[in-house]
Amino acid sequence: MKQDYDVLIIGSGASGGMASLTLTRLGVRCLMLDAGPPLDFDRQRAFRSVYDLPYRGFGEPGRFPHVTQASEFDANLWADEKQNPYSYDPKDPYYWVRIRLIGGKTLRWGRASWRMSDYEFKNKDHDGFGDNWPISYADLAPYYDRVEPMFRVSGRKEGLPQLPDGVFLEDNSRDSISVQRFIDAAKKMDVPTTKPRVATGTLASSVNLLLPDALATGNLHIVPNAIARMLTVDNNTGKVNGVSFIDRISKREYFAPARVVIVGASCLESTRLLLNSKSRQYPEGLANSSGTLGHYLFDQFYVKGVVHAVVPEARGGKGGRELMGGGGYIPRFRNLNTREHRFIRGYAYDFGSGGTPPAAYIAKYGADLLNELADIQGAGFDLTTMGTVLPRFEHHVSIDPDLKDAWGIPSLRISQRYTDNEFEMAKDSMNVAEEICRNAGFEIIAKHHQMVPPGESIHELGTCRMGDDPKRSVLNKFNQAHDVNNLFVMDGSAFVSGGPQNPTLTILALAMRSSEYLAEQLKKNSI
Amino acid sequence: MKPPAVEEIPKLAMTNANAVLAPAPGFFSPEQYAALKRLGDLLVPASQSKPGAAAAGVAEFLDFLLARSPHPRQQLYRSGLDRLNADSRTRFGNPFSLITETQAAELLAPLNAPWTFEGPSEELARFLASAKSDVLRATVNSREWAAASTRRRGSGMGAYWYALD
Numbered sequence: 001m002k003q004d005y006d007v008l009i010i011g012s013g014a015s016g017g018m019a020s021l022t023l024t025r026l027g028v029r030c031l032m033l034d035a036g037p038p039l040d041f042d043r044q045r046a047f048r049s050v051y052d053l054p055y056r057g058f059g060e061p062g063r064f065p066h067v068t069q070a071s072e073f074d075a076n077l078w079a080d081e082k083q084n085p086y087s088y089d090p091k092d093p094y095y096w097v098r099i100r101l102i103g104g105k106t107l108r109w110g111r112a113s114w115r116m117s118d119y120e121f122k123n124k125d126h127d128g129f130g131d132n133w134p135i136s137y138a139d140l141a142p143y144y145d146r147v148e149p150m151f152r153v154s155g156r157k158e159g160l161p162q163l164p165d166g167v168f169l170e171d172n173s174r175d176s177i178s179v180q181r182f183i184d185a186a187k188k189m190d191v192p193t194t195k196p197r198v199a200t201g202t203l204a205s206s207v208n209l210l211l212p213d214a215l216a217t218g219n220l221h222i223v224p225n226a227i228a229r230m231l232t233v234d235n236n237t238g239k240v241n242g243v244s245f246i247d248r249i250s251k252r253e254y255f256a257p258a259r260v261v262i263v264g265a266s267c268l269e270s271t272r273l274l275l276n277s278k279s280r281q282y283p284e285g286l287a288n289s290s291g292t293l294g295h296y297l298f299d300q301f302y303v304k305g306v307v308h309a310v311v312p313e314a315r316g317g318k319g320g321r322e323l324m325g326g327g328g329y330i331p332r333f334r335n336l337n338t339r340e341h342r343f344i345r346g347y348a349y350d351f352g353s354g355g356t357p358p359a360a361y362i363a364k365y366g367a368d369l370l371n372e373l374a375d376i377q378g379a380g381f382d383l384t385t386m387g388t389v390l391p392r393f394e395h396h397v398s399i400d401p402d403l404k405d406a407w408g409i410p411s412l413r414i415s416q417r418y419t420d421n422e423f424e425m426a427k428d429s430m431n432v433a434e435e436i437c438r439n440a441g442f443e444i445i446a447k448h449h450q451m452v453p454p455g456e457s458i459h460e461l462g463t464c465r466m467g468d469d470p471k472r473s474v475l476n477k478f479n480q481a482h483d484v485n486n487l488f489v490m491d492g493s494a495f496v497s498g499g500p501q502n503p504t505l506t507i508l509a510l511a512m513r514s515s516e517y518l519a520e521q522l523k524k525n526s527i
Numbered sequence: 528m529k530p531p532a533v534e535e536i537p538k539l540a541m542t543n544a545n546a547v548l549a550p551a552p553g554f555f556s557p558e559q560y561a562a563l564k565r566l567g568d569l570l571v572p573a574s575q576s577k578p579g580a581a582a583a584g585v586a587e588f589l590d591f592l593l594a595r596s597p598h599p600r601q602q603l604y605r606s607g608l609d610r611l612n613a614d615s616r617t618r619f620g621n622p623f624s625l626i627t628e629t630q631a632a633e634l635l636a637p638l639n640a641p642w643t644f645e646g647p648s649e650e651l652a653r654f655l656a657s658a659k660s661d662v663l664r665a666t667v668n669s670r671e672w673a674a675a676s677t678r679r680r681g682s683g684m685g686a687y688w689y690a691l692d
Contacts (some may be wrong), residue, residue: 037691044691050683051670052543056588057683058664061596073685101691249692330663359663360656365570365638369659370577 003221005031006522008258009241010228010273013104014504015264015490015511017206017214018147022515024219028522031256032243033226036100036266039107039207040075048073066095068456069108077101077108083406087413089317092228094414095455096268102224103207104266105458106504111199112350114329114501115144115164119336123263123497127335127344130391133496134468134477137164143509151204151508155197163194163331163501171195176325178311178353178381178440185439186330191432193328196350225249227407231261231277231286231487238281240487246407250482260518260527264511266490268297268397271463272412274474274489275399287481293474294398296391296462297416298498301451302383307433308357309442314379319354324378327352332388332500334428342424347387348500349433353379361446381442385429386500387451391420391462395472416454426451464493479514486527490514546670550587554594554601559608561624563589566611569631570662576675580662583669589661600657607654614651 007023009016010036020030039045048059050072059072063081070078079098088094118124119126121133121140141164148167155168174193175183183193199206214220225248232255234241242257263270271294277286285293312325327350334346357380362372400413430449437444468474470482479494481487490511492503521527544550552560567580567589580586593604608623611634615623619630626634637652638659647653666672673683 038690039688044689045686046689047684048687049670049673050668050685051545051673053687055592056665058592058661061592061600071685073687076688076690250684358660360660361642363639363641364658365635367572367574369663370571370574450644504549 003031005029005221005258006203007031007260007262007518008033009254009262009264010034010243010267011104011264011265011270011491012211012222013106013264013491014109014507015205015492016108016262017103018508018511019262019264019488019515020214020514021210021219021491024214024217026516026519027219028519029219030214030221030387031258032103032222033105033228033243033256034100034222034224035103035227035248035269036102036104036114037224037248038102055441056405066093066455067097068095068452069097069458073282074108084411085403085405086411087400087403089415091202092415092417093284093453094416095453096155096248096412096414096460097455097458098266098269101224103205103211106205107203109204109458109504110502111204112153112481112502113151113166113197113199113505115166116140116499116501116506117162117164117385119162119332120497120499120501123345129344131467131472131496134466136471139477140506140509140513143513144300144505147505148330149510150209151199151505152201153197153505154200156194156195157441158192158194158331160192160194160331162336166197168197169200173326175328176313176321176353177323178442179326179328179351181330181437181440182351182353182381182442185436188439189432189436191330191333191436193330195328197329226254226256227252227409228265228273229276229407229409231263231273233277233279233281233286233484238484240286240484246409248407251407255409257488260488260522262488262490262515262518264490267460267463268412268414270489270491272399272491274409274464275397275412276410284484287474287483287487289483290471290474292393292465292472295393296465296496297395297397297414297460298389298462298495299416299454300393300457300459300498300500300502301385301387301389301418301422301426301447301454302457303429303451305382306385306426306430306447306449307383307437307444308361308446309381309437309444310357310376310379311353311381312379312443315375317374317377319378324354340428341419341526343428345388345390345421345425346500347385347425347429349383349385349429351381351383353381354378355382357445381437383433383437385426385433386457386502387422387425387429389454390419391465391497392419397463414455418451418454422451423449425497459492459498461492461495461498461503464489465496466494478517479510480518488518545584546579549584552587552590554590555605555608557612558612558622559605560586560590560621562608563604565624565631566608566658567666569628569635571666576677577668578666578671578675580666583666583671585662585665585669588665588669592661592665600608603650603654603657607651607658610651610654614674
């Protein structure tokens, strides 16, 4: 090797970015590989009119069967589905949404930044289902405290045990009248609300908040377009000793030797890499002596637009900023101090005021439709449910023996479906949302409880979970493989369970915590 | 004195073909196409301030879009338009493009049914629901709609990412 590195990091998104910054600041020399190229915001981006695009904003038909988020404007940012295929049982479609660029999905995330609580970390203690995490909220709280200022998270402190407060840019903005009416109606039903908690700034990505400072230490090299094929193992020690990768453009093969490897390639890509890294010592995939690698896949379910309403006073263009605009969040309120009969755990909502409901909801056409749309323009009020999905062993990913990507690397077969607990929760969320809106004096124009397919929330989690018991988990509480002590997996695959909270903030905090642990171990020479 | 082109490379003004030329339709049969044009007029008619589907070239655009669309969607459109023509002939003795607005309203009655997440089960109703949404979107996203917009900043602008290497 021409250069000498302490740690090899695969992936440059939330977890890889945070690992690189944490380690390089502590003097650890890192090499980062990412499957994608860097973006050039000046050269590759331009403001254009939708009518000038080839498909008038509809997008190239059939290009992204599973990426509902891709628009014709940003289609080139999402991972190509033909080059990166995967499979599932047609009865149980899975929407695997990927970005292969320096910065990963932090280039496109919704920025919602919620802490998890011991209702998630210790969920088994509450309802007996599944497993607790090997860490508690108290272990992670100091790291949340440091991540939030880095990502300039705005929010309002509420003192809710199920949604711990953080170090926020205080959001003291006034609520519009419609939002205040909604909040009052929710309060009467004992449903809590709060301001959004979001990372602020023009861009809130690994690309601008993590990687530049890591590079500035002089301890980081980033190699783009490096598609990891498999991790290799030293036959004598059983430790991982490097990664073979292929250059995306030239298709030239490389090998990067490593003392320590951090995998942060995104939840399912990390697990795919480990499953593809079979060897004499690890015939079922690297670090998989437990047989749990690939299992306990879950995500969050979304019911997009669970209720669409109209604020009657805002019809006819009478909305205005006083009455309409803004929004907020309803934290989980089910199964905290009381017990639901039909489901365990709970869900949250995003709510927003001031949109225009889609034409599809209006049972009219022609001039009548156009007049109605003009009448309700800016008068909409809508909610989206985000619900807890239970991690189950049988929901899993495996290597599809008959499918390879454009670089000849075996692809994943994904098996996940929602079960009664999620269905019941989705129904409950529709009924509650409708009741709050009615009590607020809004007109309901559409409601439903159909969850988007598994994966579509882009909050896939699990498959390489942590735990205290090496027989039932892949990683220990520091994201370190039980079987291979110089291998760390730091992304969402490490999650034992989740809640309604979006996971990125927790991924960042875990990566920071485990990277500091790793730096200490390197200092003590104990890896 | 050197000619200016030697010192600096000029940036030439280009014209988008859609702005000055009519594209050649080819996916739908002439009868389907005539029905689609009429359907566009009925779904999104011109108003005093905004162009309708006709002025926005929606039928021409959908002919192009559907030619490249997955087969089930092509089938939905083709059979939907055929069905409109067949029902129109049976009930009113003329193809869909030639019946009156009142007569057409009878055939478009499924659009007056309340929305459900699953959408209508009947094939014609499914086609009409899809066409309603597509025609409106294609109209609102047209050059003609943007030109008629009174907003100072066009609402159809976005950050476009070019193909990456």
